[in-house]
């Protein structure tokens with residue numbers, strides 16, 4: 001009898017041990033993620049711990065380049081947004097903020113050439129050329145843009161050489177860049193407007209938080225879109241609108257404005 005009890009106890013004990021071991025194995029299997037899931041989780045973690053104000057690299061900028069292999073002619077504001085805004089719009093790395101007139105008046109006190117030279121060579125926490133492969137002219141144009149956006153009058157010997165190169169190619173055209181900028185093509189604008197309808201309505205009539213566009217002059221539309229594109233906060237719902245504007249070229253904006261004016 002005693003022996004029977006002993007044997008039974010041993011069996012029960014063994015059963016318990018097997019049961020626990022089986023559980024352990026199945027838990028381990030469930031917690032081990034398949035490789036691709038693990039990689040995705042890893043990427044998400046990296047995304048979250050990535051430092052803010054990541055420096056856009058030359059590759060980021062080059063994505064905007066035209067496909068025909070021609071050297072990209074980027075406007076000063078494009079360069080600024082792609083490379084400099086990461087720090088100068090956010091204050092990352094304690095960069096002086098765009099729009100802070102006092103700070104930039106101080107900086108400009110050193111003379112434009114010196115300030116440009118610093119941006120080319122790097123200064124303090126700022127990497128040379130903002131960390132991108134920009135030409136001297138492009139850095140200069142971006143500096144001038146940054147200064148002008150910060151309320152400084154810049155007397156630049158070769159202003160906007162990058163942005164205005166096209167305008168200079170046609171000397172007969174009276175130098176009225178503003179008027180020229182809004183002379184868009186309403187038909188092309190209408191085609192482009194297809195992407196705006198979802199929010200602003202087919203007639204630009206607006207709805208709820210999406211403002212009415214009809215009734216604005218072309219100049220107003222150009223001004224607003226340019227500001228959204230430059231990363232400026234315009235109204236309370238700017239985060240919804242800004243991504244729509246960043247991909248627009250100057251020509252797109254002019255065309256859209258010409259079309260919206262007819263609504």
Ligand code: HEC
Pocket residue numbers: 055056079080083084085086087088092093094095096107110114115116118119123124125126127129130131134139142143146
């Ligand atoms: C990684 C962040 C970062 C990026 C990107 C960056 N800057 Fe800066 N920038 C700074 C910081 C920080 C300073 C202040 C450095 C100091 O004075 O110690 C600065 C200073 C400057 C100055 C003032 C120089 C002076 O002499 O006082 C100019 C002009 C400037 N940046 C222009 C640019 C332009 C144009 C770009 C884009 C091509 C750019 N920055 C990209 C961080 C950045």
Ligand code: HEC
Pocket residue numbers: 192193195196197198199200209210211212213221224225233234235236237238239240241244256
């Ligand atoms: C995802 C929805 C959405 C799309 C798509 C969209 N917008 Fe907007 N848009 C908004 C919102 C929201 C605002 C208001 C933002 C704010 O508070 O500053 C706005 C504001 C504007 C304004 C300023 C109007 C004013 O009176 O202040 C203009 C101009 C504009 N959008 C033009 C366009 C154009 C042109 C397109 C197409 C290329 C477009 N939007 C596509 C959501 C959108």
